[in-house]
Amino acid sequence: MEKKNIDWANLGFSYIETDKRYVSNFKDGVWDEGGLTSDSNVVINECACVLQYAQTCFEGLKAYTTEDGRIVMFRPDLNAQRMANTAKRLEMAVFPEERFLDAVHQTVEANAAYVPPYGSGATLYVRPYLFGSNAVIGVNPADEYQFRVFTTPVGPYFKGGAKPITIRVCDFDRAAPHGTGHVKAGLNYAMSLHAIVDAHNQGYDENMYLDAATRTKVEETGGANFIFITKDQKVVTPKSETILPSITRRSLMYVAEKYLGLEVEEREVPFDEVKEFAECGLCGTAAVISPVGKVVDHGKEICFPSGMDDMGPVTKKLYDTLTGIQMGHIEAPEGWIHEVCQPR
Ligand SMILES: *Cc1c(COP(=O)(O)O)cnc(C)c1O
Secondary structure (H helix, E strand, C coil), X not given: CCCCCCCHHHCCCCCCCCXXXXXXXXXXXXXXXXXEECCCCCXXXXXXXXXXXXXXXXXXXXXXXXXXXXXXXXXXXXXXXXXXXXXXHCCCCCCCHHHHHHHHHHHHHHCHHHCCCCCCCCEEEEEEEEEECCEXXXXXXXXXXXXXXXXXXXXXXXXXXXXXXXXXXXXCCCXXXXXXXXXXXXXXXXXXXXXXXXXXXXXXXXXXXXXXXCCCEECECCCCEEEEECCCCCEEEXXXXXXXXXXXXXXXXXXXXXXXXXXXXXXXXEHHHHHHCCEEEEEECCCEEEEEEEEEECCEEEECCCCCCCCCHHHHHHHHHHHHXXXXXCCCCCCCEEEECCCC
């Protein structure tokens, strides 16, 4: 299989069309058999539920090449499970988890020529999504759905090293108690766009959201969970019913405890405690961990001792261990790495 002629190291994070995508339709109470297509356009009715009432959800994961040349994905079964949970919360037809796995495997295999080579730092981003596709004018769930998976090659998240970012405490809320903060619904992103554009305009990289009910506890950013390192090297992550359960964060907590022998705590994190931490990072599929150097709370700066030049030492160890597991340098826990068949 010949790789596409792409300058992998200089790819950014933007959509590049690849050859194939997976489509399956739900109608009359059943999913059709689904399959790959070359058509990258979605044609739906003007009154489709997704267009009127935002009945849509998504997942994001990466396929990449290990040192020994295998194409693999990291824990796609957890994406399948999470999308099923999201679909239930949005009253959507659930795409069966084993079919989700088959669909991402088929799509990556069909676009193997776009999976960046080992060592480039680039990956093939995989985007499964599901939406209500038939016309709905009264406020009701759709009764027809489309599930799709496309891929797009993306560049290394950190070009020339991971530089710590500056975030602000946000005056907008991300998720209401008993709302949809714990599911990967498109609507959570629609309403975060204003907050992130505003943050960027004010010179910040990201928003730190506090809990909407009391505005005293740390939640997450628009698209990543927090981990904090205490001065005595404990790894702390916020526990809340309204944050999205990041697969990267769950994997990092496991690695911290089982591989690095660190103490881990998933618990409420009062914002007042943030100034006591030694290190801070944002966890998500895209960056694995993005180090935070500074949090600004309405003009008051909290500067972590790890500084603005490098990842903190414990964060770095976590990052190196998890990326080592992903790349195949460090033995992975059973079931974490899923190999994709490679076409010849
Ligand atoms: C997707 C997402 C994350 C990161 O989850 P991963 O599974 O690690 O990629 C974190 N927070 C929010 C709000 C998200 O939508």
